[in-house]
Amino acid sequence: MDQDMMVSWIEAGTIQIPVLLMQKYRSLGLDEKELSLILQILAYKEKGNVFPTPEQIAENMTITHNECSSILRKLVQHEMLKIEQQSDKGLGFDQYSLTPLWYKLAEEMMKERKQDNFRNVLEAEQDLYTIFENEFGRPLSPMECESLAMWIDHDGQDPTLIKAALKEAVMSNTLNFRYIDRILFEWKKNGIQTVEQAKIHSSKFRQKTKASKPTHSTSKTMPVYNWLEQ
Known part of the structure; x- marks a missing residue:
């Protein structure tokens, strides 16, 4: 998921921010007071107050307005919060923007997603x-082992396609890496990217091979094997 798209969903209210913040705030380097202050800013924004004072925020927390001002400065310095100047009908005003925080949150979620993908690929x-x-x-x-690694890392072959090529080799009674490599090369050359496409391609190849054989031949033809079936 693209970061900009995720941030736009966050700002549009599609993603429930308090829940995400409760789950990820420690990963973002926030403590409980900073989290509570951010939630207060969100609550004031919902009520139409886009720039609550430190005194207003502190009234709803167990901190003084001086401590609140200190935390606000820290959040701005750490690029979790920024103050934007806006204008409406010629009148200028300030407002808090949490967009920098949303980008950090989106980046953290994408990082975790990449880690999950890496773990799945490794398994x-x-x-x-x-x-x-x-x-x-x-x-x-x-x-x-080096050949297997080359198929995955250098050629970018999907593990599921490599498994399918292995099954093709088994059914053809040609169980060796050179033959499997030839199958993978043929599939890649023909734009095969999924197991289903590989199945169709192999079926067509066998039908073509069978049709080209003389009708008086007594040799047995290779049956069409559905190697998708476990």
Whole structure:
């Protein structure tokens, strides 16, 4: 999700900010007093007061207005809060903007999402090595491990497509890395990006191969194998 899009949703009220802040404020480097002050600013904004004074904010908290002023300055210095000058019908006024905080919140959420994606990819890769070793019936050699890593890191192959290519090799009784690499190369050359596309492409290839064989041939043809089925 794009940061700007997330911030626009936040400012439009699509995303419930108090809930997100309660979950993420420590990750953003905020303490409980700073969080409470920010929530007070949000509450005043909902009531139409876009620039409450430190005295007004402190009335709803257990701090003095001097401490409130100090926290406000700190939030501005740490780019969690900024004061904007606005005008309405020729009259100028100040207002608090929490947009800098929303960007930090969006960045934190995207960082966590990337970490989750990385964790999922890592687990998929580890699962991939296990599947290959089970099919080959032995530990993979260093060269074979390097080939797997190259498919993922250099060629950008999806682990699910690599699994599908492995199944193709198994069904073709050609279980070796060179053959699997040829399958992956063929799929990439033809723009295959999903397992479903690979299934259709392989089916068409087998039908074409079967049709090109002489009708008097006694050799057995390779059956169309649905390697999507577990």
